[in-house]
Amino acid sequence: MTADAETRDAKPGADVEIRAEDGRLASGFIESVASAISSNDAARVRELAGDLHESDLGDLIETLEHDDRPKLIELLGKDFDFAALTEIDETVRVQLLEELPPETVAKGMRGLDSDDAVYILEDLDEVDRAKILDQIPALERVALKRSLDYPEDSAGRRMQTEFVAAPQFWTVGHLIDYVADTDELPETFYTIFVVDPAYKLLGSVPLDRLLRARRSKLLSDILEENPRTIRATEDQEDAARTFERYNLVSAAVVDDGGRLVGVLMVDDILDVIEEEADEDLRALGGVTGDEEISDPVFYTARSRIPWLLVNLVTAFFSASVIGLFEGTIEQMVALAVLMPIVASMGGNAGTQTMTVAVRALATHDIGGHNARRLIRRETLVGLFNGVICAVVVACIAGLWFQNAQLGAIIACAMVMNLVCAGLFGILIPLGLERMKFDPAVSSGVFLTTVTDTVGFFSFLGLATWWFGLGGPH
């Protein structure tokens, strides 16, 4: 650790390093907090964890034993920053919120920006949510409820309802004085929004542009017209693409009438992008649902079993293809030894294509203009790599079983299966997308069914035909 990093993490009053070199919370620090909690030493807990950044505090909560979590919050008292709850896994958060008294939660949430408060409230069930909302002053409650009325995963849910807006006839100087004199502005803002009396968005003024302008200028002279806006009902993923595409730091959220209702900040978008990439990745790995690393055994097992059962069905389907050739295998057991090779190589090649296709669909990199080219490319890549693998597999299999004809047959089957793998590796995700299914979730099952079936059928079928063996029953 360099001197600089040390300075950064050292905290006044605390004698313990917070983070280890790899960026994880240091185990010494965790133990100090845990022991202070178990001895009910509020002063020591506050000294150790009272000034932590919300993100460090969140990590700390996740790391602590289940029973220590509410105790930590209790011991920290008013030093506990409820924003930390936005940084922890949903399972842990929901559990914790159910254990804390609603008054404590309501009081803690009043200091939060509305997007954080909504984030914390949205996963609770109706009853728990109502209990907490009841404790919140009417004005804030209405704002929170309005956000919660937007659909899940919409921009309206992620937006912050605190923002700085000004009329177009204000001067730069007037606005700067207003900002300096007003206490209840949002904690952080990067842009001033210019609105008409009905809050219809007229334009935006980034702070750096404001600073560069003379005090006497009118806002209407320096505003950026038609800034990129996000509709409140828009999916958060689409909003994230807009942020990425146009390198935004914050964006106005407007209702269907073009009225300013909130602002989306880039730090929330970072989380959205990470979440969405995560979802695709998990879906491709057969982990659907919102499983988290902190979930218990039963919950995890239950969320994973549906996928396994679906795969079991397709596995029986492929097995039934092998069953057609029982007579052939009886006469030539070498076929049973070699057949999984053809199937598994098809699966691997197909997965390569599918991974690229699914990701490109997610980032909108495939469209009408290049779909045909990609289908052609993937099929040719399958042919090309099929031939290379075929040569290798033919040599090894031929030598192993001292049978050149067997080598030739497995080579042909390999080429067929890898061409199919490339073709279906792209056609399946494209088809699912067109039918409005999520290609990340279900492409894999269909693809493996194709590559297993084609793999077994082509290899065993060719062998039956060529060697004139038992043949299909």
Place this chain on the structure above:
Amino acid sequence: MTADAETRDAKPGADVEIRAEDGRLASGFIESVASAISSNDAARVRELAGDLHESDLGDLIETLEHDDRPKLIELLGKDFDFAALTEIDETVRVQLLEELPPETVAKGMRGLDSDDAVYILEDLDEVDRAKILDQIPALERVALKRSLDYPEDSAGRRMQTEFVAAPQFWTVGHLIDYVADTDELPETFYTIFVVDPAYKLLGSVPLDRLLRARRSKLLSDILEENPRTIRATEDQEDAARTFERYNLVSAAVVDDGGRLVGVLMVDDILDVIEEEADEDLRALGGVTGDEEISDPVFYTARSRIPWLLVNLVTAFFSASVIGLFEGTIEQMVALAVLMPIVASMGGNAGTQTMTVAVRALATHDIGGHNARRLIRRETLVGLFNGVICAVVVACIAGLWFQNAQLGAIIACAMVMNLVCAGLFGILIPLGLERMKFDPAVSSGVFLTTVTDTVGFFSFLGLATWWFGLGGPH
């Protein structure tokens, strides 16, 4: 499309919609541009594409036919925004840069922020890069070369060397006047950095904090001490984690002596996060290397073949396990029909565990404190789901082959394989990470080898033992 979205995308002078409803470039727009290019109509090209945002322009370049790309840049002339080159695939960018005259590129790059210029230059080979650098004025050239000296994928490569820095004895008013009066400030900035005469970073002042302060205040009174900084040599992925963790919008980049050398912006970090998630996802799907959607067949095939050959080796290894039981299979062909089911279910369950583990390692969610718990959890999940799958598979297989004992044997093998899948699904990524290998890249090969081997061996071995069949040769 709502009225608002229309206003947003409608452009003065252009009579064509730029983006279709799904966010992709509209095909009508692409065709208009292509036909204007083919008829060498510079005025029409400028009218259509002259005012495009760099990101739209980048998408347009990618979508155009290969030969039309340099023509577009030529026809746009000085209206072409070279920042668009940062928005396109590396393959397309490198090709395009090689085709354009170095003087044109050098001239276009002079208008760019240094991070964009470095991004464009870094993928070129030495010779091409030198040719372009030679055309750039000395001062800018030195800054670019310094950035290029930092290791690939380091924060130093991604940082912008233009920033606003001020001494601590300046007042807020002095700084605001300076900003209003100075022309060559960076295009966008969110923070003022406070430095000593040797450019050692003393603190930072976010613009909103600056606006809230009285003009007479000293910067030293309002600066945020010990702001989060990034070391220039730090990996961009670590920098991204810091941005995410502390919700940063920009961060000072310092050298080993704590001197301010640049600033990292959140929009570059968005790209890094997307890239890294993409890399993990592709690696898990067996797509290593930097393959892009625009790559030609041969390049794609070549980049994918190594992974297929590695898998071919492991497939032969599993086949050799089957080979041990040729005698058994000869006597009971049903085993050959059913054995892929056991192996494939192990592969699927193991992949679920591995996916979760690899992603948690990437986001630093697994550490010393929870590794043991996770190993225990995954093994128990394997046991739990193994039992469920075993019951299902036993019933179907027993009925299919009218053999209850066969059903019992496949059930036992299934449980064994799913427990191993869970255990190794987490141990393999953890082990690879500890040995400093990238778990996303190679966990899959090892895991499939384990689940195939255990699947075949347990099922065929149990059957051989129970039915007293041929046994290993």
